[in-house]
Amino acid sequence: MSHNPDHAPKGSFIIIMIFFVCFVLFYLLNWKYLTDVWIVG
Amino acid sequence: MASGNFRTCPTTGFKIHIPAQTLIQTNAVTAIVFLLVGGILGLGMVLTRWQAVHLLNDEWFYRLLTLHGIAMLVAWIIFFEMAVLYFASAIVLSSRLAAPWAGWLQYVLMLGGAALTAVQILLGNADVMFTSYVPLQANHLYYLGIILFAVGAIVGCIVFFATLVVAKTEGTYKGSLPLVTFGAAAAAIIAIATLSHGAIVFIPTWLWAAGIIPMMDAEVYRLLFWGFGHSSQQINVCAMVSVWYLLGTLTVGAKPMNEKVCRTAFVFYILFINIASEHHLLTDPGLSAAHKTWNTGYFMHLAVLASMIHAFSIPGCIEVALRKKGYTRGAFEWLKKAPWGNPGFSALALSLFGFGFLGGITGVVYGTEQVNIIAHNNLRIPGHFHATVVAGTTLAFMGITYYVLPLIFRREVAFPGLAKLQPYIFGIAMYVVSVSMMFAGGFGVSRRSWDMNGVDGPFQVNFGPIVDMALAIMGIAGVVACIGGAMYCIIAVATLLIGKKIEA
Numbered sequence: 001m002s003h004n005p006d007h008a009p010k011g012s013f014i015i016i017m018i019f020f021v022c023f024v025l026f027y028l029l030n031w032k033y034l035t036d037v038w039i040v041g
Numbered sequence: 042m043a044s045g046n047f048r049t050c051p052t053t054g055f056k057i058h059i060p061a062q063t064l065i066q067t068n069a070v071t072a073i074v075f076l077l078v079g080g081i082l083g084l085g086m087v088l089t090r091w092q093a094v095h096l097l098n099d100e101w102f103y104r105l106l107t108l109h110g111i112a113m114l115v116a117w118i119i120f121f122e123m124a125v126l127y128f129a130s131a132i133v134l135s136s137r138l139a140a141p142w143a144g145w146l147q148y149v150l151m152l153g154g155a156a157l158t159a160v161q162i163l164l165g166n167a168d169v170m171f172t173s174y175v176p177l178q179a180n181h182l183y184y185l186g187i188i189l190f191a192v193g194a195i196v197g198c199i200v201f202f203a204t205l206v207v208a209k210t211e212g213t214y215k216g217s218l219p220l221v222t223f224g225a226a227a228a229a230i231i232a233i234a235t236l237s238h239g240a241i242v243f244i245p246t247w248l249w250a251a252g253i254i255p256m257m258d259a260e261v262y263r264l265l266f267w268g269f270g271h272s273s274q275q276i277n278v279c280a281m282v283s284v285w286y287l288l289g290t291l292t293v294g295a296k297p298m299n300e301k302v303c304r305t306a307f308v309f310y311i312l313f314i315n316i317a318s319e320h321h322l323l324t325d326p327g328l329s330a331a332h333k334t335w336n337t338g339y340f341m342h343l344a345v346l347a348s349m350i351h352a353f354s355i356p357g358c359i360e361v362a363l364r365k366k367g368y369t370r371g372a373f374e375w376l377k378k379a380p381w382g383n384p385g386f387s388a389l390a391l392s393l394f395g396f397g398f399l400g401g402i403t404g405v406v407y408g409t410e411q412v413n414i415i416a417h418n419n420l421r422i423p424g425h426f427h428a429t430v431v432a433g434t435t436l437a438f439m440g441i442t443y444y445v446l447p448l449i450f451r452r453e454v455a456f457p458g459l460a461k462l463q464p465y466i467f468g469i470a471m472y473v474v475s476v477s478m479m480f481a482g483g484f485g486v487s488r489r490s491w492d493m494n495g496v497d498g499p500f501q502v503n504f505g506p507i508v509d510m511a512l513a514i515m516g517i518a519g520v521v522a523c524i525g526g527a528m529y530c531i532i533a534v535a536t537l538l539i540g541k542k543i544e545a
Contacts, residue, residue, distance in 0.1 A: 006369040009298070009357035014372055016353050023402050030412045033483070037415055 046137065050448055056213075057449075060141035061131035065124045065449050067148060069442070072120035073533050075155070076435070079112030080526040084519065087474070089491065091516025092509055102491040103170060108162045110171030114430065115190065115273065116155045121438050122228065122280045123147060123197045128445070129225035129283065130204035136213040139203035143196055150193025158186030170489060172270060175246065175262040184247035191239035191269075198229040198236075220297055220304065221290075224283030227307040231314065232276045238268030260327045271318035274426070277434040278348075279310050281396070284437045285355050285389055291444050292386040293379070295355075295362040303354050309347035316340045320408045323417070337410045345405050352397050384460045388440025391468035396433030399475050400425060420486045424478030431522075432471040436464060439529050446533065452540030460532050467525025473518035481511040 047056050082105045088096040097105065131138040138144060161167045167179035205226065208214060218226065242265035249257040286303075289295035297303045319336045322328055363375035380386045403425040407416045416422060446454050454460050484504055486493050495501045 007361050007364045009360040009364075011372040011376055012353060012356040012360045015356060019352065019397060019402075022398060023405070026402050027406050030406050030416075034412055034415060038411075 053448065055132050055448075056135035058131045058137045060144070061127050061138035062449055064138065064141065064144045064148065065127045065132070065445070068120050068124040068127070069445060069449075070537070071148075071152060072117050072124065072438075073442075073530060075112050075116035075120060076526065077530045078159075079109055079117055080523055080530075082106075082109035082112060083526075084523045085109075087516045087519030087523075090493075091512050091519075092493070093513060094516060097491075099491040100165075100168070103168050104162060104165060106489065107167060107170045108159060111155070111158055111162070114171065115187075116151075118277055118430070118434060118438075119190075119194050119273070120151065122232070122276060123151070123194065124445070125280050125284065125438075125441075126197060126201040126225055126229060127204075128449070129222045130201050130208065132449075133219055133222050134205070134208040134214050136204055136208035136211065139200055139207045143200045143203075147193045147197035147200060150189050150196065152193075154186045154189030154191075154193060156186070157189065158183055161186065172266065173246075174266075175249075175257045175259045178250055181247050181250035184243045184250055188240055188243045188247060191236040191243070195233060195236045195240070198232050201225070201229050217300075220300055221283050221287045223304055224279060224286065224307050227311050228276050228279035228283065230311050231272065231279055234315065235269055235272035235276055238265055238272065242266050242269060260325060263322060263325060264327065267318045267321040268315070271321060272315045274430060275310070275314040275317070277430060278314065279307065281392070281434045281437045282307075282351050282355075284441050285351070285393060286358075288385050288389040288437070288440055288444075289355060289359050289362070292383055292389065293359055293362045293366075295358040298354055298358050298361060302350055306347040306350035306354075309343055309350075313340055313344040314347070317344060317404075317408055320410070320413050320417070323410055323413055334410050337408055337413065341408060342405070345401075348397075348401060352393075352401070355393060382461050384443045384464050385440045387461075388436050388443070388464040388468070391464055392433050392436040392440065395428055395436065395468060395472055395475075399472060400429030400433050403479060404429060416482070418488060419482040420478045420488050421482030423488050424475045424480075424482055427471060427478065428475040432468055432475060436468050436471070439467065440464065442529070442533060446536045446540070447543055450537060450540075451543045452536045453543060454532065455535035455540045456532050459528055463525055463528045463532065466528065467522055470518045470522035470525055474515055474522055477511045477515035477518065481508050481515065484508050484511075486512070 046059050048059065049055070050057055085097055085105050086102075086109055088094045089102050127138060127144065130136065158167070161180050161183040164180075167173070167183040169177040169179045169183075173179060173183075205218070205222070217223070242262060245254060246257050246262065248254045286295075286297065316336045319328075319333065319341075323333055323337065359379070360375050363379060368375040368378045379390070381390075403421070406412055407421060407425055443454055443460060446452055482488070484507070485502075486504065486508055492498070494503065
């Protein structure tokens, strides 16, 4: 991997963070949906 | 330049073993034929699930759905993977292929098996769908076909490993295996485990269908079948990631940022990815609740970790390669200046996005025990796996074809303007198909069902107009995706028939 700071993969890091946020939101959305149809108690 | 059984590729400098080249060509062309067949059947599927059209009657829907699953999930993908294995061993390592006769044995067994199974389905002797769950019973020749196919593919994997030994013994490469070959080896290890499950489960089922043994246990069948049925898609994941690295190198000259980390991720795939198969067994009585929760809620995420590593590593190495070419302004100049007109690159980028964002995120969430209970039998799951297998793996394999045609078939790609558009039309249409399926599935639309409203059943289920709209969007996008798939087949066939020859 290059040590030149201009060559650091900053854009890919941002894309991966967007991916991570989408992941968390989709996970939460599905668990919320699950609580709506699978009521405990 | 040709010498004996070898020629040297003028572009890559690879020493190409002619018998390996012939086997790659034969497997790749056969794969494309199955893709064409499966794609035509896919058109029948979307035009039937689109309620306003409802093209096929129930009998032909289930019959052709069975063949669609076999042609796409098994034949297209595994024939192409055989070509990838021979390429990643003999060609990438500039070695001779070990025992080309065994390569031909692989091909004959796989083709004979696939043809036998397909004929039985078309004759109406196997309306059991892809899963062929016992006690549903097909003609015994259907199972024999799958056994022959699986054994053939195992022979192909053995030829791959034998070629690695030949290359090491004859010193055709120095140091460690290249990452592409390492990834292909991981795919082949998973393939041997997977295809062995296929052979093991279908042998007693074949004997049961032939009347030689009296019964086949439904629970044992399901357990072993999913060691084949889902794990065969994990071979795809490994092979697809290897193809992504190869496309990154071929399109922009990318090199892995950290090879050790990438190799570790492939080892994680070998160790943990098959655990994902267990989400098919979440309602089965044979396994304890704790076992199911640990596998689908915890261990499965070690394979997800491997995908996360590749998800950063592949765009990262492409970005580094493009930044080294001078595209260093801001965070995304490299992305704007990337070679989007190169179908190999656009296929790589669209495949990466489709597999990661649409297929990966949904797969992990839907594969978790609690969510899976309400997702597994509706259209959300086909939506997920059309994102992974079609928008992901199939598109990646389409992308590498644009390099295989000149390198292995020695023909310039025909209709280059059409080739530039093809990944966009196919990829984006498949995104829409997948998302609209998942959307309709969220409202409870069942999967594998000709009659989602239960018209002939004891009670009827009515969905709101938004579901009809989602299914209409799925149908229209499905037609567009079929056009994109047809463009790929036309380009490939035209290249072989009328493409300008490249002298080498």
